[in-house]
Amino acid sequence: MPSSIIISGGAGYIGSHAAYALQASGYLPVIIDNLATGNEWATSFGVFERGDIGDADFVRAVCEKHQPIAAMHFAAFIEVGESVHNPAKYFDNNRDKASRFFKTLNNCDVKKVVFSSTAAVYGEAAEVGAISEFFPTKPINPYGQSKLEAEAFLRMLDSNGMRSVTLRYFNVAGAAPANAQIGEAHIPETHLIPRLVLPLIGTPPDILDALGLKNGFTIYGDDYPTPDGTAVRDYIHVMDLVDAHIRALDYLLHDGETDIFNLGSGKGFSVNEIIDATRIVLERPGFAPGRAARREGDPATLIASNRKAAKILGWKPARTLHDIIDDAAAWHKSPHYTAAIRAKLGKA
Numbered sequence: 316m317p318s319s320i321i322i323s324g325g326a327g328y329i330g331s332h333a334a335y336a337l338q339a340s341g342y343l344p345v346i347i348d349n350l351a352t353g354n355e356w357a358t359s360f361g362v363f364e365r366g367d368i369g370d371a372d373f374v375r376a377v378c379e380k381h382q383p384i385a386a387m388h389f390a391a392f393i394e395v396g397e398s399v400h401n402p403a404k405y406f407d408n409n410r411d412k413a414s415r416f417f418k419t420l421n422n423c424d425v426k427k428v429v430f431s432s433t434a435a436v437y438g439e440a441a442e443v444g445a446i447s448e449f450f451p452t453k454p455i456n457p458y459g460q461s462k463l464e465a466e467a468f469l470r471m472l473d474s475n476g477m478r479s480v481t482l483r484y485f486n487v488a489g490a491a492p493a494n495a496q497i498g499e500a501h502i503p504e505t506h507l508i509p510r511l512v513l514p515l516i517g518t519p520p521d522i523l524d525a526l527g528l529k530n531g532f533t534i535y536g537d538d539y540p541t542p543d544g545t546a547v548r549d550y551i552h553v554m555d556l557v558d559a560h561i562r563a564l565d566y567l568l569h570d571g572e573t574d575i576f577n578l579g580s581g582k583g584f585s586v587n588e589i590i591d592a593t594r595i596v597l598e599r600p601g602f603a604p605g606r607a608a609r610r611e612g613d614p615a616t617l618i619a620s621n622r623k624a625a626k627i628l629g630w631k632p633a634r635t636l637h638d639i640i641d642d643a644a645a646w647h648k649s650p651h652y653t654a655a656i657r658a659k660l661g662k663a
């Protein structure tokens with residue numbers, strides 16, 4: 316019998332890729348998701364238990380049924396802009412429900428947790444170079460703050476014997492190999508690479524319209540204190556990211572101590588540089604983006620130092636920016652993506 320691993324948020328973008336990778340590594344993924352933003356079609360790896368992470372009775376019943384040896388916690392709301400306008404929604408889900416979930420797991424004797432956190436906990440720290448785990452945490456939006464407070468609660472449970480790895484991701488993009496039929500399908504889609512790629516690959520107009528991309532891609536802010544004025548980010552392929560999760564799980568299952576790791580490529584690319592790479596990968600040299608003001612809560616620069624993850628987890632990202640754009644484009648061109656978005660819009 317394969318060992319069970321709970322994956323909260325496993326119907327979402329990154330959680331579904333983690334389920335795919337865990338199943339390929341010989342585990343039984345047990346997906347917990349309330350489908351608030353997730354997709355039932357993305358839950359085909361392992362078993363799916365529909366419910367809320369904040370519902371202790373439900374989580375306890377899932378633990379009794381599947382006897383998991385560990386959990387990966389992805390479930391959260393992820394929109395920075397929305398968090399600025401509706402912080403209560405983010406603190407309720409990302410901090411309060413997450414804390415209840417950790418407590419329930421602890422009470423059920425599930426004592427190993429890998430937690431998805433974010434570079435947003437560092438705020439503007441990047442101005443001084445690549446961000447290591449020792450950098451001060453100073454979130455500049457409620458999303459980052461809610462994740463930071465959930466991290467702190469999880470680390471406190473260490474004194475109850477709960478060992479955890481917090482993984483602070485930088486910008487995640489790309490998709491699993493085409494036969495997995497999973498990828499990013501957010502509505503709204505606020506992430507740069509899908510927003511850039513979708514209008515360039517023949518996406519049906521109703522979908523572009525629903526995603527706010529009818530007029531093509533827009534650069535938000537070209538007056539940042541960066542070399543070309545556009546925001547600089549560190550992009551990491553989702554399959555490299557989930558590889559780090561499997562390594563973190565392995566580390567915990569071999570008695571690793573509670574710790575924090577940054578996950579990024581270690582390289583920063585400006586929005587203009589991503590646009591140039593996309594022109595090459597998609598063979599659209601003439602593509603010209605629109606321009607608009609900065610979005611609230613977006614720092615100028617975020618680049619990871621991934622040296623600690625390399626040293627302790629033996630992790631090294633293997634895929635390039637061109638792979639990320641290529642794999643994202645293949646997913647967004649596939650009929651599965653179109654069907655998924657239409658289903659979400661109630662147009663199936």
Ligand SMILES: NC(=O)c1ccc[n+]([C@@H]2O[C@H](COP(=O)([O-])OP(=O)(O)OC[C@H]3O[C@@H](n4cnc5c(N)ncnc54)[C@H](O)[C@@H]3O)[C@@H](O)[C@H]2O)c1
Nearest residue numbers: 324326327328329348349350351352353367368390391487
């Ligand atoms: N996407 C990125 O670039 C990125 C970057 C940094 C960190 N992260 C973190 O990674 C995690 C996953 O992000 P994603 O892009 O896959 O998001 P997503 O929205 O695609 O997936 C989140 C999933 O969690 C589920 N969910 C939310 N609240 C829930 C609850 N209370 N109970 C049960 N299920 C619930 C949703 O239905 C959805 O399936 C998040 O914790 C996010 O903070 C993502």
